[in-house]
Amino acid sequence: MNIRLVPYYCLLGFTLVVASCKTQSTTTTTADTKVKQSQGVYQYRDEDPTVKPFFSDRVGVIGRNGMVASAHPEASQVGLAILKAGGNAVDAAVAVQFALAVVYPGAGNIGGGGFMVYRDKAGKAYSLDYREKAPGRATQNMYLDSLGNVRPGLSISGHLASGVPGSVDGMVEAHKRFGKLTWAQVLQPAIDLASKGFPLTERDALGLNRIKTDLNTINPGKAYFLKSVAPADTVSWHKGDLLIQADLAKTLQRIQAQGRAGFYEGETARLLAEEMVRGKGLITEEDLKNYHSIWRDPILAAYKNYNVITMPPTSSGGIALVQMMRFTEPYPLRKWGWNKDSTVQVMIEAERRVYADRAKFLGDPDFVKVPATQLMSPEYLRTRWTDFSWAKATDSRAVRGGTIPGYESLETTHFSVVDKEGNAVSITTTLNGGYGSRVVIGGAGFFMNNEMDDFSIKPGSPNMYGLIGNQANAIAPHKRMLSSMTPTILEKDGKLFMVVGTPGGSTIMTSVYQTILNVIEHGMTMQQSVNALKFHHQWLPDKTIFENGAFSTATIEALKSRGYILEQLSNTLGRMDCVLVRPDGSYEGASDPRADNTARGY
Structure with missing residues (x-):
């Protein structure tokens, strides 16, 4: 399963992007919500300029060797x-x-x-x-x-x-x-x-x-x-x-x-x-x-001028990550700003559809046919997005895994x-x-x-993380169980750029997704991206959970007005451990301040 895709927006065309940007001009997001400071460090202003989007102020560890x-x-x-x-x-x-x-x-x-x-x-x-x-x-x-x-x-x-x-x-x-x-x-x-x-x-x-x-x-x-x-x-x-x-x-x-x-x-x-x-x-x-x-061919997929190298099934994470990134690729997330209502809405809707597909299609490829190429194709993703609406949240009860011709159906x-x-x-x-x-x-x-x-x-019965499964992931002797783990490596312009991953059960895929976008779309350092507060939606139950401070009051009000169900967590999401190659060739090690995670370099 050696899958290499050209950028999604190249195949899709720019019509959707232009139309979406025009429609979105009525929302609360503005391009001036982000202020670039010295050394590439970004701060995100809100109604309260003292509010930070980070769990902590930890800085990354730098090493060359x-x-x-x-x-x-x-x-x-x-x-x-x-x-x-x-x-x-x-x-x-x-x-x-x-x-x-x-x-x-x-x-x-x-x-x-x-x-x-x-x-x-x-x-x-x-x-x-x-x-x-x-x-x-x-x-x-x-x-x-x-x-x-x-x-x-x-x-x-x-x-x-x-x-x-x-x-x-x-x-x-x-x-x-x-x-x-x-x-x-x-x-x-x-x-x-x-x-x-x-x-x-x-x-x-x-x-x-x-x-x-x-x-x-x-x-x-x-x-x-x-x-x-x-x-x-x-x-x-x-x-x-x-x-x-x-x-x-x-x-x-x-x-x-x-x-x-x-x-x-x-x-x-x-x-x-x-x-x-x-x-x-x-x-x-x-x-x-x-x-x-077993050695498997990794998933290789393009995102703008980046190449994503990630895990194929029995992991569901690789396919899900590529799907989510391709759903959001046509949209100007950088312009809208980090965790603003437009950015969050697109990401939630991507997550909702991806988790529904996970439940329907994914399992051990040695036992079931997994339509990996089709699930990540622009044509399929375009059909999955036709019921998206800026005006209101999609009802998860109306969302099922998509249709693919010829297919038979947290520590x-x-x-x-x-x-x-x-x-x-x-x-x-x-x-x-x-x-x-x-x-x-x-x-x-x-x-x-x-x-x-x-x-x-049991089909339709949630596991300990609330994930719904179906026949593709049913128990059988010697079969591997489906996983959300998403170890991933990114290249930029053909060179090593980022190594990323996290624990977190069902939240793994969305945490990796956000951490990558924080760097390549929102200009964060690796450690800032790890520190950044996160959110998660997994189709069912139909709600978005978020870390305290991840959403501003304006974002919360805007999303609720469109029917999104939001739940603030008393705990945290993710335990990221990542490495970024900086422009000068040195490495930035970023470990999660939410636990004992530690980066060491020389």
Whole structure:
């Protein structure tokens, strides 16, 4: 699926653009809402000029020889050390993946899966799908009762919620094909962190304390991730406490010594299979032995003078990102201004249609026909836009996936790495929910995923993120579940420009979309774009959620007058980790201030 498209507006023509701009002249947006200040930094005026559109004032990290941005300072430091030791971007990425499995157990993993997008220094692009698979004994209705109703919780917590992990195989494949340092070298930092321990951040401690009850309930008799065994619920972790994971260190040492066989065969496979029997899960040693990640052709699509390199299915994110960017490409977002009513309206309507298409068409391409080329074509997108109206919001109840002739019918982590030579890696990896299924493999010391919830366990029934699925994403043995993860790399004028991605469940695709547009349409630096407040619409439920301060009073009033349902969040959207190539060739590492995310460069 090597898909390269010319810019959407070139095929569409400019009639729509001119007409839209003329119609839009009656709205509240004006071209003078943006004032350029020194060094390319933009400030956005509103009714209150003191209001900032940013979550924080964090500035980016600048480096010329390499950059790593990840969810945890320890993992970013590991990646930087690998780069300084002569490793390339893939070496550093593999080391960060395993380090996150130690220091960020809520999402970093060896018991989950993910996607990698890689662009080498010569501009050649690759993508690796190491998404989890359904066990061989999985059935389409395994989470339904005798009446066909969903049995709550079975796909979210406990042993039955887990798919066959892909992370270790994915890292083995990536390193085997592109690594420069030895396998032992890139594994050693994670082993050291697990065996010697690392000091918890405040967020680390809060997360582990939050799941104490689940740990005791789902893992009776185990002491993993508990500060005290008895009574565990009365002893809490604190910032600075040392977390040592001896069994996980042994598991990592087996992977270091034996490669893929150190996880999918032998002692670790035996421990995992025994844990599944103990908790009535489905994964067997045969499932583990038969798992393999797969190299896929990345999606390559043009946007103005940029090239978008992104993930194909089993990710839904790549197709969705291209669709959203193509829907908005004909419109003068830069003129209208960041998060002004016209800009937001077009973006919401794009998101609404994209998520409806996701529900209808997308699934594992090894099992279902995914009409990727058609979904991103100008002709198809033009038909999807015919019911757009400036006067009022589209009713999601009236929106379904589009029609294609001949077709039959939120905890994650991301990291971005660029090395001295310009090789770039964008990886999003996950256990699905925070700490996955909360099952810890006895004797091996790592969390298992709850990725089975990402299947459509019943057509029309929402998953834990509220996403609706259909038959294309139904459960089947050895099938990969659909994902929203959207690791992406952009080129500008044929040269490396941006590495981007985020966790966030169903909000991943829209957060990546906004972060890209913030830079290329609204003139933000990489860190400003990450800091910028965000919003999200996903077709159903029919509402737009937004971070506090993302919309001005004028924007809120204008959108509500057209029938948009808006809901301000008490929490945040996204955990971006990105790298931008600046005009002078240096790298700007941007990590999200909403969490412990950290960029390191040199």
